[in-house]
Amino acid sequence: MKAPPFIYHRPDTLDEALGLLAEHDDDAKILAGGQSLIPLMGLRMGRPEHVVDIGHIPGLAGVVKRA
Numbered sequence: 022m023k024a025p026p027f028i029y030h031r032p033d034t035l036d037e038a039l040g041l042l043a044e045h046d047d048d049a050k051i052l053a054g055g056q057s058l059i060p061l062m063g064l065r066m067g068r069p070e071h072v073v074d075i076g077h078i079p080g081l082a083g084v085v086k087r088a
């Protein structure tokens with residue numbers, strides 16, 4: 022099943038992403054890789070109006086252990 026309609030946001034900076042999340046609050050969900058969110062939306066178990074894709078923000082691409 023296809024996900025219901027939603028507005029896709031692709032912020033380039035962390036500040037922009039945080040601004041979108043603050044603006045849309047409970048109506049927004051973060052998309053990281055989409056492994057879980059997109060299937061859930063397809064099953065109608067999640068219906069966010071706004072999806073904020075953080076996959077292109079520099080510095081959020083991985084987790085690094087600091088010494």
Ligand SMILES: Cc1cc2nc3c(=O)[nH]c(=O)nc-3n(C[C@H](O)[C@H](O)[C@H](O)COP(=O)(O)OP(=O)(O)OC[C@H]3O[C@@H](n4cnc5c(N)ncnc54)[C@H](O)[C@@H]3O)c2cc1C
Pocket residue numbers: 050051052053054055056057058059060
């Ligand atoms: C077919 C399949 C196989 C899987 N296999 C494994 C496996 O082998 N091992 C394993 O550990 N997991 C597995 N998973 C689970 C999956 O990897 C996790 O659910 C993981 O969270 C998905 O990451 P994602 O980046 O794709 O997140 P998304 O699908 O984009 O998001 C998942 C949820 O986390 C929220 N979210 C994402 N990023 C953030 C953030 N930065 N801050 C706050 N909320 C956030 C989203 O809004 C959403 O609610 C599998 C899932 C599927 C569908």
